[in-house]
Amino acid sequence: MLDKLEQGHGNLGEIIHFSKNVLRNTNSNYVQTFKEFTQYINAEVAEIKRLKAAGKTIIPEIEYIDIVENNISSEQKAWIHQRGCVIIRNTFAQSQAEAWGDEIKSYIENIGYLDQPDKGLDKYFSSLQDQKPQIYSVYWSKPQVEARQSENLATARKFLNRLWEFEHGENNVFDPDRECTYADRTRRRQPGDNSLGLKPHIDGGSVERWLDASGYQHVYRHVINGDWKRYNPWDARYRTDTTEIPSPAVCQMFRTFQGWTALSEQGPGDGTLQLIPIVKTAAWMLLRALQSDVPEDSLCNAVPARALLCDPDWHELALQGLISLPKMNPGDTVWWHPDLVHAVEDEHKGQHFSNVIYIAAAPYCEKNAAYLAYQAKCFVEGKSAPDFAAENYEVDTDLRANMSDLTDLGKKQMGMLSW
């Protein structure tokens, strides 16, 4: 079904209708399965509300030094598994992160980014935002490259990758100890900004979750079969077999965690990230679209080549679990499962810029290695990374990072040196 859509054949509504029937025929009890799953989501939302009212920590937090010293307990790991996200405090020294923030500010100014008209090529978020975002389409500033190839992030991401079940028969789904660079952008959000707000959404494919028979349908097989309690969001099998409809900013890599590194202090109300820390929400949304109150040609407003919205009309229950990150300090990092619904607060009511570099965890596997080859070419030429709109703000500057700025680890992560 997905290939038909990609090739421009077939009517989307008909394809959706057909696919929904295929999924329903797999489990004739899909209504009851959804009811049970909804009870689970309801209980999770109630727990989040209870913790919030009691002023308790909801998003797990660990210290970077405890990863280094192998001091993360099984209880802490279980907590991360339950919530699908984690804050790693002091991943970098505060002074380092702040210096990177200053350097990126200068870089954006010196390459004349602000003098160039909005190229208007990035349509991905068009359904999510009110106006022009305060996310800069720069990929190759020296601080970004330095942070991505840092030993600290290598250590953190090895730990994060190992939270997944990656061993599968004789072949591992991915190698948790070898990281692939996924070049992404940077956010500099000014106080008072009310233009960046991103509605609650999931990245990494929208309609694909229903239509991709060789990838996503295997990922969610237990949910589709009705055995929803067996569904394990941390089972990596088939996650690297998914096919995404190519589109600016639809991530074609497999990421064990999305994430960012804070370059400035930012707390609730400062235009920060929000999460629904219920990792099975995406699987619940899958079943939601099969129910009889949803039009036959609709997947609860999922649109191809766009972020998958957690929609107030259809997913109101889950949206009640949306919470803001606690205060983040420069050098802290936050990580969330690729199925986790996330959003950005509508308005930055704080006093200072809230700045981050988006850096995810993308372990070595065939899918990710294939992407590296395209990305390396973009790096050398200073072009926008392949998954993103070709805005190419950095082509004409020699201020960007080049080969001499890559460490051996950085070259390996970029696929430019063998491991």
Ligand SMILES: [Fe+2]
């Ligand atoms: Fe996102």
